[in-house]
Amino acid sequence: MPSIFRLSTAGLILLSAFQQSVQAMGLRRGQENIVVIMTDDQDARLGSLDVQTYIQRELIAKGLSLTNHFATVAQCCPSRTSWLRGQAAHNTNLTLVTPPGGGYDKFVATGQDEDYLPHWLKAAGYTTEYIGKLMNGYSLATYSPKPKGWDYTDILVGPYTYEFNNVVMSENGERPVYYHGYHQTDIIRAKALDRLQRLIEKDEPYYIQIAPTAPHQQSDGPAVPCVRHMWTHLDARAPRIPNFNPKDEFQNQKPSWLRDTPLLNQSVLEFTDWQYLSRIQSLVGIDEMVEDVVELLREKGQLDNTYIIYTTDNGFHIGNHRQVGGKGLPYIEDVNIPMIIRGPGIPINVSSTIPSTHVDMAPTFLDIASVPERKYPPFFDGRSLLPEWKAAGNLSSKASSGKEIINIEFWGRVNNAGAPDYMIPSPIYAYKTLRIVGEQSSWLYSRWCDGNATELYNTIDDPYELTNLALSPAPEHEKLMARLNGLLLVTKSCSQESCRNPWTVLQADYESSTSAGKMFTNLEEALDTRYDDFFRNLPPVGFQKCMNYLFTPNEGPFYPPESISLGSEYRRPTDNFPAFATNSTFTPGNGAREGTAAQRHATLAEILKRSRSLTDAEMGTSIICGPPDYCGNVYITGIRVE
Numbered sequence: 001m002p003s004i005f006r007l008s009t010a011g012l013i014l015l016s017a018f019q020q021s022v023q024a025m026g027l028r029r030g031q032e033n034i035v036v037i038m039t040d041d042q043d044a045r046l047g048s049l050d051v052q053t054y055i056q057r058e059l060i061a062k063g064l065s066l067t068n069h070f071a072t073v074a075q076c077c078p079s080r081t082s083w084l085r086g087q088a089a090h091n092t093n094l095t096l097v098t099p100p101g102g103g104y105d106k107f108v109a110t111g112q113d114e115d116y117l118p119h120w121l122k123a124a125g126y127t128t129e130y131i132g133k134l135m136n137g138y139s140l141a142t143y144s145p146k147p148k149g150w151d152y153t154d155i156l157v158g159p160y161t162y163e164f165n166n167v168v169m170s171e172n173g174e175r176p177v178y179y180h181g182y183h184q185t186d187i188i189r190a191k192a193l194d195r196l197q198r199l200i201e202k203d204e205p206y207y208i209q210i211a212p213t214a215p216h217q218q219s220d221g222p223a224v225p226c227v228r229h230m231w232t233h234l235d236a237r238a239p240r241i242p243n244f245n246p247k248d249e250f251q252n253q254k255p256s257w258l259r260d261t262p263l264l265n266q267s268v269l270e271f272t273d274w275q276y277l278s279r280i281q282s283l284v285g286i287d288e289m290v291e292d293v294v295e296l297l298r299e300k301g302q303l304d305n306t307y308i309i310y311t312t313d314n315g316f317h318i319g320n321h322r323q324v325g326g327k328g329l330p331y332i333e334d335v336n337i338p339m340i341i342r343g344p345g346i347p348i349n350v351s352s353t354i355p356s357t358h359v360d361m362a363p364t365f366l367d368i369a370s371v372p373e374r375k376y377p378p379f380f381d382g383r384s385l386l387p388e389w390k391a392a393g394n395l396s397s398k399a400s401s402g403k404e405i406i407n408i409e410f411w412g413r414v415n416n417a418g419a420p421d422y423m424i425p426s427p428i429y430a431y432k433t434l435r436i437v438g439e440q441s442s443w444l445y446s447r448w449c450d451g452n453a454t455e456l457y458n459t460i461d462d463p464y465e466l467t468n469l470a471l472s473p474a475p476e477h478e479k480l481m482a483r484l485n486g487l488l489l490v491t492k493s494c495s496q497e498s499c500r501n502p503w504t505v506l507q508a509d510y511e512s513s514t515s516a517g518k519m520f521t522n523l524e525e526a527l528d529t530r531y532d533d534f535f536r537n538l539p540p541v542g543f544q545k546c547m548n549y550l551f552t553p554n555e556g557p558f559y560p561p562e563s564i565s566l567g568s569e570y571r572r573p574t575d576n577f578p579a580f581a582t583n584s585t586f587t588p589g590n591g592a593r594e595g596t597a598a599q600r601h602a603t604l605a606e607i608l609k610r611s612r613s614l615t616d617a618e619m620g621t622s623i624i625c626g627p628p629d630y631c632g633n634v635y636i637t638g639i640r641v642e
């Protein structure tokens, strides 16, 4: 027997020293570290992950990929807020990237920054840090004080958030710093590695979120990759899948403004392919970032007690349904997003169809942190995914009732990203959408604000969402739509248990209206003809008109009536909150495109040498920017505002 196992006094001392060093290495049970890498606007359906070879090899092949993970609102700021608060957008009421619908000002004004993920993890003993893009509206006017809850922040500051060669960030709410001569991806990588080193040295579990801007477009065109990647993947072009620039026969089945989009011509298609290539190339830099992060964790012996999560805020379309490139549609390209997990107890090289959303992430993180469920905030609309992640390798474990129902919502307009010459801004629109993501049946059902237009797609038979069955519905589709309308009536204003299992609400009403005992707890059961009248008599989901924020009187009826509170008991009121902008002078930025091969391993020390604080003129003076006329994320003559 080796001497270490002999229970002599010396051995005990050795063992306890070993335990201490295990502690020092962070190998404690039940409070694993969490490293999140969240990109901006990355698709799951158009092949963007294919070029990320390190992620393929070290995360996908050594972890779990969730093929049915969804953003419940296909816009950055609302989706990120849902991640951070564990609530649907209709309950955070952050429904757009700019005021009055959303933005960082609204997040703060409503007090939601006093009660969100970093506070909860901190209370559980975690160190919490954030590097990169937080959300729209964190800007020269709002950077200080730093966002609450985080032990450390170093956040991209608007109007520079989307500039790849003109990077301005604020560390802990200090005066913003301009980083000359480096590409944003290299800067964020170096900063993330520096923070991770420090976190590893501390004896506390940690949550760090690393959020680069790629592959989001710049303000004046597609994403700008690191120079060293501009010769890679030159043959990449936007996938010509069946819903790419479809014929009139299909386009005519869409709601009105989409229906009126002309067929994309040759010059638009060329732009689209350039945009696709730029995105792909920008993601190669992100792959390197992930590589360095994971290799650092490996080198420090942290892979076995760290969850590494790779995801994005929302998806992206390019040419699909004739939209040049952007997000904000209910279709699969915009809402189905990458979600890859590697970590302790997570199955290896498994792809799972278990449905889930970003609303589920906050409870999942608290579960990882061993926070008991009774200590969760009362307002979570999702549920922890951790047990399902761990069981995902077990083919016989199936998604149970309610989980296959995905509520998706939107207010705003499609922003045909970075396409100045082909910018066809859509009118303002909104929709309420349900996705049923079942093994046997799978549907996309939407009600739009204009004329209450309806869509129904069978997403098993018609995965590209081209044949709208609501236009001249067969009797079985009428019957189905009555059920989906009933569900959507609940999910569009659901909270907590009614989000996790909307059938319970309808069930209770059905039971009280009849003496019948039989319950429906899933779509198949609800389709029984005995419930025809019940569902037919429910009011239709609809809007009075199209608006780019959630105005309650516009969205009735509410079901049940008390659901009209829409999360307001858990935040301050959101009417007429103040928003700010500055009249700053824009810094010129890098003369050349950066991200050379020589900068591949640039250290933070090197990067800091060429950095400087913004000047007073570059800082500008804060101006109040509404209410009532919010400046928004727009250019005003002589003033650049975000």
Ligand SMILES: *[C@@H]1O[C@H](CO)[C@@H](O)[C@H](O)[C@H]1NC(C)=O
Pocket: 061, 349
């Ligand atoms: C991962 O799974 C895929 C599909 O099941 C298989 O083709 C591949 O060889 C596996 N890779 C590894 C590294 O096990």
Ligand SMILES: *[C@@H]1O[C@H](CO)[C@@H](O)[C@H](O)[C@H]1NC(C)=O
Pocket: 394, 395, 396, 397
């Ligand atoms: C897989 O799931 C089934 C059904 O829940 C269960 O009986 C079985 O023990 C599980 N197997 C493993 C390896 O977890």
Ligand SMILES: *[C@@H]1O[C@H](CO)[C@@H](O)[C@H](O)[C@H]1NC(C)=O
Pocket: 262, 265, 266, 267, 268, 421, 422
């Ligand atoms: C192609 O379409 C765009 C956007 O509709 C338009 O601006 C452009 O003039 C068209 N180009 C040609 C060659 O028709």
Ligand SMILES: *[C@@H]1O[C@H](CO)[C@@H](O)[C@H](O)[C@H]1NC(C)=O
Pocket: 451, 452, 539, 540, 541, 542, 543, 544, 556, 557
């Ligand atoms: C749309 O539906 C709402 C709610 O049912 C209704 O009040 C409104 O009149 C409808 N609008 C149109 C144009 O049908």
Ligand SMILES: *[C@@H]1O[C@H](CO)[C@@H](O)[C@H](O)[C@H]1NC(C)=O
Pocket: 093, 100, 101, 549, 550, 551, 552, 565, 566, 568, 573, 574, 575, 576, 577
């Ligand atoms: C949501 O925000 C809008 C815009 O600030 C406001 O008008 C509306 O009353 C809010 N709705 C709720 C339910 O808080």
Ligand SMILES: *[C@@H]1O[C@H](CO)[C@@H](O)[C@H](O)[C@H]1NC(C)=O
Pocket: 583, 584, 585, 617, 620, 621
């Ligand atoms: C910004 O506004 C302040 C206060 O109104 C003014 O003093 C300053 O000159 C303005 N700066 C620019 C660049 O317009």
